[in-house]
Amino acid sequence: MSKVTLRMIAGWEREVLSTPQVRDLVEYHVARIAELAIKSAPKASHKANWNSIKRNIEALITLYDTWYGQVIIEAEHEVRHAMLQERGWKDRKGRRHPARLFLKAALEKARIE
Incomplete structure (x- = not known):
């Protein structure tokens, strides 16, 4: 009978979650949520204006301690009607x-169960 000793390395999560493979996963899922939000965003007219909701949704990925992804809606300070919608x-x-709840619907569609 052999003895097995388990040694935990402090901070192993940071090392694993900052790898390029995790970045690819975060990038995929954030891009998917942004795509769903753009598809379900309300349209005001047939024109594609600079302040349309669809043109002001984008995905951003940054590395703090781990990879962090977010969908930014209307970073332009002159456009703020998506949250009103x-x-x-x-x-x-x-x-x-x-x-309209189009952002909530996009998050629900992208949910993994």
């Missing part, structure tokens, strides 16, 4: 406009 809003006359 997502949550719903009241116009100047006080009429309520319902939420």
Whole structure:
């Protein structure tokens, strides 16, 4: 009968989660969520304006201690209507406009179970 000793290395998660393979996985999933959000974003007209919601959704991947991915919606400070579309809003006359929930739907479609 042999004895096995388990030795844990402190900080092993950081070493594993900062590898290029993990970066590829994070990049794939973040790009997929961004693609789903762009597909389901509401359209205002047939024109592709500079401030359309679809043109202001992008994916970003950075390395802090581990690879970190995020979908950025409207980084341009002059464009802010995507979150109004997502949550719903009241116009100047006080009429309520319902939420579209297109971002929530994109996250739910990309969910892994």
